Amino acid sequence: MSLVTTPASKLxxxxxxxxxxxxxxxxxxxxxxxxxxxxxxxxETKSWKQAGADLDITTVLGKAKKHKVAV
Ligand SMILES: [Zn+2]
Structure with a gap:
């Protein structure tokens, strides 16, 4: 009998x-x-990641607001 384990990175x-x-x-x-x-x-920690790298909340907000800036 063997145990099936899921890698922590998957969980x-x-x-x-x-x-x-x-x-x-x-x-x-x-x-x-x-x-x-x-x-x-x-x-209650909230975090943002992009491609596995931590993102700063201000970076996220900047990206989310980008469409409101006149181009
Ligand atoms: Zn936690």
Whole structure:
């Protein structure tokens, strides 16, 4: 008999408290960036990631607001 284990990277863990009680949502910002929004139910940390790299909330807001800036 063997145990099937899922790699932690697949499950997703909170980077703050290592809880697996997280919600991960992938969304596309108005500038076309695909980002992952991760919300932890254990410690209420919210974070944004793009291609696995942490994103600053101000960067996310900047990307989301880009369409409102006159081009
Ligand atoms: Zn957490």
């Amino acid at each position: 997703g863990t909170c980077t703050t408290c290592a809880s697996t009680r997280i919600t991960e949502i992938t969304m596309t910002l108005t500038d076309g960036s695909i980002v992952d929004f991760v919300s932890c139910h254990a410690c």
